[in-house]
Amino acid sequence: MIHLKRITKSFGRNEVLKGIDLTIRKGEVVAIVGPSGSGKTTLLRCINYLEKPSDGEISIDEFSVHFKKPHKKDIHALRQKSAMVFQQYNLFRHKTALENVMEGLVVVQKIPKEEARKRSVELLEKVGLGDKLDSYPSQLSGGQQQRVGIARALALNPEVILFDEPTSALDPELVGEVLGVIRKIAKEGITMIIVTHEMAFAQDVANHVVFMEGGVIVEEGPPNVIFNVPKEERTKQFLARYTSESAYSI
Amino acid sequence: MGTPFDIAYVYEYFLKLLPFIRISLLIVFGSIVVGMGVGLLVALPRLYKVPVLQRFSQVYASFFRGTPILIQLFLIYYLLPELLKLVSIDVTKVPVLIFVILAYGLHSGAYFSEGIRAAVSAVDRGQVEAAYAVGMTGYQAFTRIVFPQALAISIPILANLIIATLKDTSLAFTLGVMELTGKAQTLFTVSRHMLESYLALAIVYFILSFFLEKMFNFAERRLLKHEAPIAKEDKVPMGRKWLNRTLDPDIALSKGGAGV
Numbered sequence: 001m002i003h004l005k006r007i008t009k010s011f012g013r014n015e016v017l018k019g020i021d022l023t024i025r026k027g028e029v030v031a032i033v034g035p036s037g038s039g040k041t042t043l044l045r046c047i048n049y050l051e052k053p054s055d056g057e058i059s060i061d062e063f064s065v066h067f068k069k070p071h072k073k074d075i076h077a078l079r080q081k082s083a084m085v086f087q088q089y090n091l092f093r094h095k096t097a098l099e100n101v102m103e104g105l106v107v108v109q110k111i112p113k114e115e116a117r118k119r120s121v122e123l124l125e126k127v128g129l130g131d132k133l134d135s136y137p138s139q140l141s142g143g144q145q146q147r148v149g150i151a152r153a154l155a156l157n158p159e160v161i162l163f164d165e166p167t168s169a170l171d172p173e174l175v176g177e178v179l180g181v182i183r184k185i186a187k188e189g190i191t192m193i194i195v196t197h198e199m200a201f202a203q204d205v206a207n208h209v210v211f212m213e214g215g216v217i218v219e220e221g222p223p224n225v226i227f228n229v230p231k232e233e234r235t236k237q238f239l240a241r242y243t244s245e246s247a248y249s250i
Numbered sequence: 251m252g253t254p255f256d257i258a259y260v261y262e263y264f265l266k267l268l269p270f271i272r273i274s275l276l277i278v279f280g281s282i283v284v285g286m287g288v289g290l291l292v293a294l295p296r297l298y299k300v301p302v303l304q305r306f307s308q309v310y311a312s313f314f315r316g317t318p319i320l321i322q323l324f325l326i327y328y329l330l331p332e333l334l335k336l337v338s339i340d341v342t343k344v345p346v347l348i349f350v351i352l353a354y355g356l357h358s359g360a361y362f363s364e365g366i367r368a369a370v371s372a373v374d375r376g377q378v379e380a381a382y383a384v385g386m387t388g389y390q391a392f393t394r395i396v397f398p399q400a401l402a403i404s405i406p407i408l409a410n411l412i413i414a415t416l417k418d419t420s421l422a423f424t425l426g427v428m429e430l431t432g433k434a435q436t437l438f439t440v441s442r443h444m445l446e447s448y449l450a451l452a453i454v455y456f457i458l459s460f461f462l463e464k465m466f467n468f469a470e471r472r473l474l475k476h477e478a479p480i481a482k483e484d485k486v487p488m489g490r491k492w493l494n495r496t497l498d499p500d501i502a503l504s505k506g507g508a509g510v
Contacts, residue, residue, distance in 0.1 A: 104384035
């Protein structure tokens, strides 16, 4: 169970998050959707403190951190409870696919090399890259790099995996393979928070959809409610573009 | 100087110069070690934007990059002991070689600091975030992710600097250090075969630079192997290795040199 309480974040005088409350149950797949600049990515990055929230609190099961004055040790612990998949993959460029996945296990979790290796190979096979273990990121396509990124996140065995627009930087042709992998692991009951612009995918894979705009949560609920019978006018407007063809007529 | 050119002298002088390579290289490597230490110390405040020290670093770098090395040699050899005398530290017994290494070290340190700064900022921020997201501490992220890549990126800069320093050491004779250039000059004062002496000297410097360059090319290839887009399967047969080599400049430019 993850609780976000009154998360706020300002860049200078610009308030990006205006008090976000959100509860995520164990094993739930949450999709955060909304227009650009609505604060979805910032919220996601606040969860593992890559962005420093101005105020608020997060709790993951028994463990909680107050963002007003967080202790360095708590931030470290928070980061170890989560893993992240980035829009730009952010693989370690000087390490092979296998080393990328092993790195966190060996360096952070201090798991013996042989064991870490075994687990990493299994995960890379799971994302369909069993034949690319020794390839460097520069030798992989975007879709393959992102799948390594997913394996790297899975390897850490985190409480929650955060996906930051995992397919936005990909060629349309490669989006499918990455979404396929995410869908596969979603079925395994890993808690995930996904920021995405792929509405069809969100509708299909998420158990809970959050619509954000202007730094607040406008509406949240199960996907069939949000996508088919949204309550708020703004949600209807936003989703109309994805659900009806009329949006393309000028 | 009136004496007819005699190629035999070139060979003779060349052999006589060889033992002095040691001194020149000692100055080069001594000053590189000092320079790297100083360079890192100077680069860090600017990388991490430490308020007052950052300004210090800037002044240091512009001074040592903006004044001739010859002047710096004189200032450090003649002025530094005077200044130290004021706080009653006597350095008159310190060998001149130490001053020379210090001067070259401070000089190259300014360039190192710029190189380190450029190389570290060339490693993209996203990888640092990924390291944090994986759970690494700042120190782990720097030593395991940023530093190895920054090192590879900085190899061409390092190579330039070391070769430049090697050539700069030819000014150390002005303080009376008997290195390559100093020796070359004493050789022809007796025989008056100046041209032969300088020619032999040029050959020695060239050979040294050539080997340093080769060494760094090799290191660069090793350290940047992750950026080579060549798949392992299509290795070129031994006899056609030159084919591989023609690819190198492109790799160095598009990857290693990016953002530097």
